[in-house]
Amino acid sequence: MLWDVCREGACGQELLRVMSADTVPAPLDGGVGPDLTRMRATVERLAGDDFTGRRVGTTGGRAAAMWLADELRGHGAEVHFDEFTLEGAVREVYATPRMRFDDGKSATDLVFRRDFCEHLATAELAHPREARLAEADGSVAGAWVLIDGWSPEAAADAHHRGATGLLIPRGIDSAGWMPKMIAGPPVVGIPALAVRTDLHKRMRRSIGAGRVTATAPVRVVDVPGQNVVAEFRPPGSGVNVLLTAHFDGVGDDPGYRFPAACDNASGVAAIVEAARLLHAGLPPGVGLSVALLDAEEAGAHGSAHHAPQVTPGTYVVNLDGAAQLGSAAIEAGGAAEPLLTALDRAGRKLGVPLRAETMPSDNRRYAAAGLPSVGIGMGMPGYQTPAETPDRVENTTLIAAAALLHATVIDLVSTITLTAD
């Protein structure tokens, strides 16, 4: 009922008011509106143990792609895999890095991703290396060198002078985690590890007596990737729409799960649900496809591979994060004015606040390919940490995201069709 009212543009704040209530709205009007149960099931499934955090090129990532393909086929789409290869883009932690800090009085084993983590530019160090601590402007040969900020020049200099490795300060998030990423600057010639800022200061104070023993079991891997591309309605001479969301994550660490429920199982769930609704309700002649993208976390390589294949003029809507809505961040590229206007009207109808904000995700690849595109971000609490679990994905945000996508496409199609007539 609520959905029908909103679709007619009369609900204003009603959707958000109801969504903000403690009770979860039931599927609306015989399944006409966004189906929360279905979206939650998608989030839970993608965050499951057997998908191992869905990093590109892993068994779990490939299994997630297969599962998504089956889901999309179940909704009536023709599905194919858009395959590609990534060379030198992914950093893989293949064992838990170790670090022991001895300040000269006592030794402490530090906790990976709490006290320290890999720096993405690190050289591989499989076996523990013990060394004294030193400042960069001191005698660095045979020492772990404490530097205040990363630069490839500083790394090259330390390497040239025979340093054992680099220790760089890093903060933590509100839950005490160091978020994981898998793509970064070019690898340097010596090990590099990030150390929690306060520990880094303690290490600096211990120079002269302090020693560090550490490993950096990190390597660069070449991996295959595969986008899941689903055609619900073939491209026609009228309006063509492509909905996208990346399904990959940064992948589990040895000993740590990274469920990636918010970034971006939530976005995938909302995109698939919106497509299901649109497939049932769009007028003839409108093209509708979905691309669930791989390797976003490695540098948006899946969308870079897919974008050139898309029919020119297709309107692209990318969703990255649908887990915690304050207001939706919107970034547009290409000739996206009609899309932005439709998005604004949909937001007003549904009471979903929007703000112009950087949203550098897969949408940028489509914009770079000359396609009118918008990227939408609706929050990702616990970002790329083990705390990014399904319970962090808000029901209200899932519903708002699916509803916003649906209403935007309906408005866009209606407006362009009316203009053409």
Place this chain on the structure above:
Amino acid sequence: MSTETTKTSGGFDGSPLEALQAPAAGGCCGSAPAAKAEQASGCCGTAVAPTEASGCCGTSAEKAPAAKSCCG
């Protein structure tokens, strides 16, 4: 880090076309959006190496949530 504005109504506060404008400095490695999208590697899909100072690509955890808008 972005500053989120609490709104009481839906849609954009201003013109929707503001979303077409270049992101403010501090987006990804300080580069322009076109540069970010067109390059194939490095930070945020750029050839610009991320630095600790920019908070990009996981080098500064305090900025990492915002750096989502940085490193993909």
